[in-house]
Amino acid sequence: MPVTETVRETSTPHTMDQPDTGHLCRLLAHVPLLEGLDPGELARFARGVREQHVDKGAVLFHRGDPCHGFHLVLCGQIKLAFTSAEGQEKVIEIMRPGQSFGEAVMFMEKPYFVMAQALTDSRLLHIAKSVVFEEMDRDPTFCRRIIAGLSQRLHHLIADVETYSLLSGRERIVGYLLREEESSGEPGLCGRVSIRLPTSKGTIASRLNLTQEHFSRILHELAEAGLIVVEGRTIHIPDIERLRTTGARY
Amino acid sequence: MPVTETVRETSTPHTMDQPDTGHLCRLLAHVPLLEGLDPGELARFARGVREQHVDKGAVLFHRGDPCHGFHLVLCGQIKLAFTSAEGQEKVIEIMRPGQSFGEAVMFMEKPYFVMAQALTDSRLLHIAKSVVFEEMDRDPTFCRRIIAGLSQRLHHLIADVETYSLLSGRERIVGYLLREEESSGEPGLCGRVSIRLPTSKGTIASRLNLTQEHFSRILHELAEAGLIVVEGRTIHIPDIERLRTTGARY
DNA sequence: GCCGAACCTTGATTCCGGTTAACTCCCGGA
DNA sequence: TCCGGGAGTTAACCGGAATCAAGGTTCGGC
Numbered sequence: 001m002p003v004t005e006t007v008r009e010t011s012t013p014h015t016m017d018q019p020d021t022g023h024l025c026r027l028l029a030h031v032p033l034l035e036g037l038d039p040g041e042l043a044r045f046a047r048g049v050r051e052q053h054v055d056k057g058a059v060l061f062h063r064g065d066p067c068h069g070f071h072l073v074l075c076g077q078i079k080l081a082f083t084s085a086e087g088q089e090k091v092i093e094i095m096r097p098g099q100s101f102g103e104a105v106m107f108m109e110k111p112y113f114v115m116a117q118a119l120t121d122s123r124l125l126h127i128a129k130s131v132v133f134e135e136m137d138r139d140p141t142f143c144r145r146i147i148a149g150l151s152q153r154l155h156h157l158i159a160d161v162e163t164y165s166l167l168s169g170r171e172r173i174v175g176y177l178l179r180e181e182e183s184s185g186e187p188g189l190c191g192r193v194s195i196r197l198p199t200s201k202g203t204i205a206s207r208l209n210l211t212q213e214h215f216s217r218i219l220h221e222l223a224e225a226g227l228i229v230v231e232g233r234t235i236h237i238p239d240i241e242r243l244r245t246t247g248a249r250y
Numbered sequence: 251m252p253v254t255e256t257v258r259e260t261s262t263p264h265t266m267d268q269p270d271t272g273h274l275c276r277l278l279a280h281v282p283l284l285e286g287l288d289p290g291e292l293a294r295f296a297r298g299v300r301e302q303h304v305d306k307g308a309v310l311f312h313r314g315d316p317c318h319g320f321h322l323v324l325c326g327q328i329k330l331a332f333t334s335a336e337g338q339e340k341v342i343e344i345m346r347p348g349q350s351f352g353e354a355v356m357f358m359e360k361p362y363f364v365m366a367q368a369l370t371d372s373r374l375l376h377i378a379k380s381v382v383f384e385e386m387d388r389d390p391t392f393c394r395r396i397i398a399g400l401s402q403r404l405h406h407l408i409a410d411v412e413t414y415s416l417l418s419g420r421e422r423i424v425g426y427l428l429r430e431e432e433s434s435g436e437p438g439l440c441g442r443v444s445i446r447l448p449t450s451k452g453t454i455a456s457r458l459n460l461t462q463e464h465f466s467r468i469l470h471e472l473a474e475a476g477l478i479v480v481e482g483r484t485i486h487i488p489d490i491e492r493l494r495t496t497g498a499r500y
Numbered sequence: 501g502c503c504g505a506a507c508c509t510t511g512a513t514t515c516c517g518g519t520t521a522a523c524t525c526c527c528g529g530a
Numbered sequence: 531t532c533c534g535g536g537a538g539t540t541a542a543c544c545g546g547a548a549t550c551a552a553g554g555t556t557c558g559g560c
Contacts, residue, residue, distance in 0.1 A: 090416055104401040107397050136390065147357050153404060166332070166338070419547070462507085
């Protein structure tokens with residue numbers, strides 16, 4: 001029998017106890033979108049926020065589900081994807097802690113058109129539409145943050161389109177590795193670094209618009225060329241500069 | 251010698267005469283983003299607006315150019331595209347009258363990362379960053395419109411990603427034709443319609459992530475199957491329902 | 501009416517990447 | 531301990547779409 005996949009709500013709006021609100025406020029204070037708001041504002045926000053614990057594999061929402069707010073990842077990983085008529089899946093993005101998703105759909109008052117599924121046991125916040133709209137009426141700078149966030153998202157998406165349409169599979173993988181390295185701090189000395197893939201290779205392959213098999217093949221090629229060393233989910237890069245310059249060459 | 255491609259500015263901010271402002275206000279009144287604003291607000295806006303006439307082939311901005319506002323198409327067509335290192339071009343979108351572009355870049359305070367080029371002689375408005383930001387501070391409903399617009403844009407882009415990654419070339423073309431038909435009013439009776447491609451086949455091919463050659467071939471296939479009749483830039487669809495249902499089949 | 505330039509089509513060929521199908525490895529549970 | 535399943539790898543094969551290379555069409559300018 002399958003493991004029961006659940007989405008547990010730790011707190012529900014309008015029924016929170018004082019300690020709970022304090023807990024939420026502490027969490028909210030670190031949300032990029034809300035950074036710098038004063039405690040009163042945060043408390044107002046907390047009314048519409050609930051914490052969610054989702055098990056690995058659990059689906060937060062399907063395409064077509066109504067949207068009542070947006071989500072913010074506290075820990076774990078959530079994948080956004082759509083599924084074709086023939087059942088094959090394409091991962092759009094893998095959301096990591098600190099990132100939020102679902103805002104655009106919320107503002108459009110339309111149902112979700114992608115699905116969200118937990119790749120690992122995760123904890124997230126759900127912020128209700130109502131408190132967002134209230135805060136927008138009240139605070140113009142909050143609007144600015146939202147606009148900035150949406151613009152940023154748009155930029156990333158266009159960059160993705162560019163990646164998909166102009167780069168070969170190999171180039172996309174090399175680009176991914178380099179970006180992954182950059183965002184993972186820089187503990188590597190003299191060009192030697194190791195990065196750990198955030199999730200299964202199959203999922204990352206889909207994120208890069210490749211099949212699992214092709215992804216595997218390219219990793220093998222890169223390894224053969226001495227550009228990387230694959231060790232399970234960990235990838236060692238002996239010379240990152242060389243990967244950057246010769247990674248695209250066949 | 252090449253035809254001189256120019257961008258002419260009909261009016262410059264802060265130096266307009268009264269008739270000019272009136273002219274601009276009349277234009278602005280029909281902009282989706284500004285619909286319903288009262289005359290006073292429109293007049294404030296007009297200060298930062300200038301009308302542009304661009305010849306076919308003229309480039310509005312290149313990747314890397316600084317962004318000082320956003321653009322709105324009054325008539326003509328503008329293509330947004332990026333160019334790969336090897337010089338090949340990918341069209342992201344073909345902007346038509348009533349559509350605007352460049353907002354996201356403006357809000358990010360970064361240079362453009364795509365280029366914009368006129369496909370035909372076109373007329374557009376340039377709305378300066380400054381008046382947009384002023385109006386945002388003044389009018390929360392204006393913020394809402396911007397947010398709605400950005401959300402919409404994001405949605406379209408994700409739909410494009412879905413199209414690129416999950417649909418075959420043939421399916422993309424059929425989808426394009428059906429959408430084009432829908433948006434062009436519905437003068438067709440009993441399933442018979444004709445649509446005129448908005449620009450050259452090469453450009454549309456790029457918009458759909460296909461080479462010109464492949465695009466041509468697929469049109470030929472569809473014609474052979476009796477699903478369409480190609481007559482230069484005009485495409486006749488004898489039975490739109492049949493195209494919808496059997497267009498994807500080989 | 502002729503010429504050149506875009507634009508489009510067509511055919512031959514190549515190749516990137518998807519499909520299919522074993523097979524291995526690893527891990528967790530009964 | 532054995533089993534089963536998910537993840538990953540590998541290899542053979544296939545096919546959609548790109549590339550290369552000619553032609554053909556259309557159209558505006560002189």
